[in-house]
Amino acid sequence: MEQNDENYLGITGNTPSSGQPQAEGGEQRRWFRRFRKGITTSTAEKKETPEGLWNKCPECNYITTTTELEENLYVCPRCNYHHRIGSDEYFAILFDNNTYTELFGNIKSKDFLGFTDLKPYRQRLDEIYAKSDLKDSMRVAVGNVNGKEIVIACMDFEFIGGSLGSVMGEKFSRAVDYCIEHRLPFLVISKSGGARMMESAFSLMQLAKTSGKLSQLSDAKLPFISLLTDPTFGGITASFGMLGDLNIAEPGALIGFAGPRVIKETIKKDLPEGFQRSEFLLEHGFLDFIVDRKQLKDKISLLIELFEK
Amino acid sequence: MPQYPNRQFLDFEQPIKELYEQIDQTKKLAAKNPKINYEQTLQQLEHSILEKRHEITGQLTPWQRVQLSRHPDRPYTLKYVEKMSTSFIELHGDRNVRDDKAMVGGFAELDGQTVMFIGQQKGANTKLRQLRNFGMANPEGYRKALRLMKLAEKFNKPIITLIDTPGAFPGAEAEERGQGEAIARNIYEMIRLKVPVICVIIGEGASGGALGIGVGDRVLMMENTWYTVISPENCSSILWRSWEKKEVAAEQLKLTSKDMQGFGLVDEIVPEPEGGAHWNYDEAAQLLKEAIIRNLNEVKDIPAETRIEQRIEKFGKMGFWEE
Numbered sequence: 001m002e003q004n005d006e007n008y009l010g011i012t013g014n015t016p017s018s019g020q021p022q023a024e025g026g027e028q029r030r031w032f033r034r035f036r037k038g039i040t041t042s043t044a045e046k047k048e049t050p051e052g053l054w055n056k057c058p059e060c061n062y063i064t065t066t067t068e069l070e071e072n073l074y075v076c077p078r079c080n081y082h083h084r085i086g087s088d089e090y091f092a093i094l095f096d097n098n099t100y101t102e103l104f105g106n107i108k109s110k111d112f113l114g115f116t117d118l119k120p121y122r123q124r125l126d127e128i129y130a131k132s133d134l135k136d137s138m139r140v141a142v143g144n145v146n147g148k149e150i151v152i153a154c155m156d157f158e159f160i161g162g163s164l165g166s167v168m169g170e171k172f173s174r175a176v177d178y179c180i181e182h183r184l185p186f187l188v189i190s191k192s193g194g195a196r197m198m199e200s201a202f203s204l205m206q207l208a209k210t211s212g213k214l215s216q217l218s219d220a221k222l223p224f225i226s227l228l229t230d231p232t233f234g235g236i237t238a239s240f241g242m243l244g245d246l247n248i249a250e251p252g253a254l255i256g257f258a259g260p261r262v263i264k265e266t267i268k269k270d271l272p273e274g275f276q277r278s279e280f281l282l283e284h285g286f287l288d289f290i291v292d293r294k295q296l297k298d299k300i301s302l303l304i305e306l307f308e309k
Numbered sequence: 310m311p312q313y314p315n316r317q318f319l320d321f322e323q324p325i326k327e328l329y330e331q332i333d334q335t336k337k338l339a340a341k342n343p344k345i346n347y348e349q350t351l352q353q354l355e356h357s358i359l360e361k362r363h364e365i366t367g368q369l370t371p372w373q374r375v376q377l378s379r380h381p382d383r384p385y386t387l388k389y390v391e392k393m394s395t396s397f398i399e400l401h402g403d404r405n406v407r408d409d410k411a412m413v414g415g416f417a418e419l420d421g422q423t424v425m426f427i428g429q430q431k432g433a434n435t436k437l438r439q440l441r442n443f444g445m446a447n448p449e450g451y452r453k454a455l456r457l458m459k460l461a462e463k464f465n466k467p468i469i470t471l472i473d474t475p476g477a478f479p480g481a482e483a484e485e486r487g488q489g490e491a492i493a494r495n496i497y498e499m500i501r502l503k504v505p506v507i508c509v510i511i512g513e514g515a516s517g518g519a520l521g522i523g524v525g526d527r528v529l530m531m532e533n534t535w536y537t538v539i540s541p542e543n544c545s546s547i548l549w550r551s552w553e554k555k556e557v558a559a560e561q562l563k564l565t566s567k568d569m570q571g572f573g574l575v576d577e578i579v580p581e582p583e584g585g586a587h588w589n590y591d592e593a594a595q596l597l598k599e600a601i602i603r604n605l606n607e608v609k610d611i612p613a614e615t616r617i618e619q620r621i622e623k624f625g626k627m628g629f630w631e632e
Contacts, residue, residue: 117548201562204516204538208500211493215501238489242489243494256484256488256489258488262543266478267481275481286487
C-alpha cells in the first residue's frame, strides 16, 4: 500500500522527522537502513497516482475503486456509509436513463452587499465558477422516476457548503410555480450548512420566501417530499427541510438546527453517540422514515403512485 | 427605569456619565453654598446630557448599535406591553412540554381593541436573565407562540410580535424536541394567518430565532436594533475563524435598521428617545405604540385572502441574483 510505504520512509507527519523507521524494538530489529537522507527521487521521476481512482470510506476505511463505488451508488459496500454526493449523482440515480431537463439553470449569485470576510464574496463565487460548472448551491430538474414525472431540486454541498442564499430561494420558488403549473410532485434533496452568511439578512428572508411558496404548493394539493442528507443544518431545517408532507433521510446523516460544536460549547458536555443522526431524528419523531440510497428511486416512485391513486 | 446612579453606561456613553457626575458635584456645592444660585448651571448640564445623547446615537458604528440593542437598561417585551396597553393577561404553555419563560404572550387591549402580544423576554438581572434563558427560546417557546397565534386567529384578533433574541437556544434538548421544525412550522403558519400580523424588532433580531415570530404584514425595526442571519460574534467565529472580528462582521453584515430599511427588508424604522430606548421607557413605548397602531390600521381592512397573498409576495420579492 502506498500509504505504508510513505510511513516507512518517514514522510508522513506522525513519524519522527529523522526519517528513521519506527520498527518495534528499536535499532537492532530494523531490517533496512536508509543511508541517504531526504527524498532522493527527482520530481520528474515521481509517480503520481491518478486522482479519483481509489476511494476510502471515511467511516470504516474500506478502499474501493471509484467505478465500484459509483456502481454501488456511492454507498460503502462494507459498512453502508453513504458518501456525500452532488446533484449530478442524485439526478443520475433517480431519473430514468439519466434523462432530465434542467430548469432555471441560468440564475447566478450576485454580490449585492459587497461582502468581504477573509475573501470577498465576489472572489469566492468566481473561484467556484472557474473550477466547476455549478452556478449555485441548488439545481432543479424535471424528469421521470420509474416513469413518474417529478420535479427534483438538489443541493450541491461543494458550492459554499450548499448554503441557502437568494439564488436557492428563487430557484425553489420557481420550481414550486412549475410544479403547480404542471401538476407535479416536488422532491427536495437537502445537503447544506444553512443560510449563506455573505448574503446577510437576504439569506434569512429566504426562509420566509420558500415557506410562502410551500403554502401555495400545499393549497394546490401537490405532494412535497423533503429528503435530508448528510449534512443538513440551520436555515434548511428551520424552513422547507422540515416542512415536507413527508420528511425522509438517508441513513446516518447529520441533521439539526444548531451544529454539534455550538451545542457542545453551550451545554459544556459531550454529546451522546448518534446525536443528530437520522436514526436519532426518526426516534424523536421528526422523520417519516429512513431510506437507503439503493432503495431511494423505488421508494420515491412508489410514494408518487400512492399519492396519485 | 433605573435612574442615575443606578444607570449603566457603555464605553461610548461615558461622556454622559461624566455629565451626571458634574451634576452631582454641582448639587453638593449648592448644598454647601445656599446663597449661590446653581439653577442655571444645573439646567445647562441637563441640556448637555440631552445633547450628548443625541450626538452619541448620531455617530454609532454598527457594532456600537449592536451593543446599544443589548444595553442592560433597555426595556424588554413585557415592559412595552405594560406601557402600551391595558388589561394584559399573560397566557402560558405550549400544551405539550412546558412553559418556556423566554417566550411570553397574551391578550391585551391596545387602542380600544383586543390584540395578541407575543415576544421573547429577557431578564433585567442575573437571576431573571437565567429564568428567561437570555431570551433564547426552546422549541416549546415557538410552539407556545404558535398556539397563541392560532388562538388569536380563531377569535379574529390582530397579532403583534415583539422580537428580542440573540438566537433560538442551541441546546441538546432543543434539538431532541426539534428546534428547526418548530421555527419552520411557525414561519410557514405565520405567512398564512388570516389576521393582521405586525412584527417589531425591539432589541436583537438574530436569525431563525427572530424570524420564528417575525413573519408579518409589516415588519418594523426600532432605531437602535439589529436584524440579520447570524450574530456578529458567531459570524466572526465562522467566517474569520476568530472571535476578534465582531466589529468587522457587524459592518459587513449591514444589520442596522437603516441598512435593513434601505434593502426593503423592513418597512419602517420606529424612532427611539435621544440616546436610545433605555433613556425613557414611556417615550419609547409611546413612539412604538403610535407606529404599531398606524400600521395595524393600514392593513386591518384588507380582506384576509388578499392580505395573505400580499404577505407571500412581500417575502417572495426578497433576494438578488443575475440571469
